[in-house]
Amino acid sequence: MTTNSEAPVPTTPVPTVWPAFRARDARALIAFLVDAFGFEETLVVPGEGDLVAHAQLSWPHGGGVMLGSERPGxxxxxxxxxxxxxxxxxxxxxxxxxxxxxRAAGADAGDVVKQGYGSREFTVRDPEGNHWSFGTYRGEPRV
Incomplete structure (x- = not known):
């Protein structure tokens, strides 16, 4: 007989997929994402002049994003x-x-919508034009 205390505990791997993008003004975007959404500045590697070579912002609940200054070519x-x-x-x-x-930071955050799959979500754009959706849907568990 197996009790709940003997059942295997699912483990979640450390995040290894990171959304990554470029910004015309990476420093301003970093400040916005920290102030408006609550990301945490983990690493900012300066580039030439005012450019950001690489930045990592961590989400307090796990994962994060990477970004840097736009560098055509x-x-x-x-x-x-x-x-x-x-x-x-x-x-x-x-x-x-x-x-x-x-909204307090000046972002035009949309209304919260209840999705058919159970999530509550809202969408918002950052000053660079990137689309963000925040929601309670965690994805389906691995089997």
């Missing part, structure tokens, strides 16, 4: 403002808090 060029990221929040209260924080 490099091997990996993604135009500024072309990213879309979905960010998981732990519950309804956290979702409402992130939306209120974004």
């Amino acid at each position: 490099t091997g990996w060029h993604v135009g500024a403002g072309g990213a879309g990221c979905y960010v998981v929040v732990p519950d309804d209260a956290a979702l409402d808090a992130v939306r209120a924080r974004a």
Whole structure:
């Protein structure tokens, strides 16, 4: 007989997929993402002049994003403002808090919508034009 205390505990690997994008003004975008959404500045590697060679912003609930200054002509060029990221929040209260924080920072955060798959979500654009969706849907568990 197996009891709940003997059942295997699922483990989640450390995040190894990171949304990454470029910005016309990476330093201003970093400040916005920290202030408006609550990301934490983990690493910022300066580039030439005012450029950011690489930055990592961590999401308090796990994972994060990487970004840097737009640099046309490099091997990996993604135009500024072309990213879309979905960010998981732990519950309804956290979702409402992130939306209120974004609006207090001047972001045009949309209405919270209840999705057919159970998530509560809202969308917002950052000053560079990237699309962000914050929601309670954590994805389906691995089997």
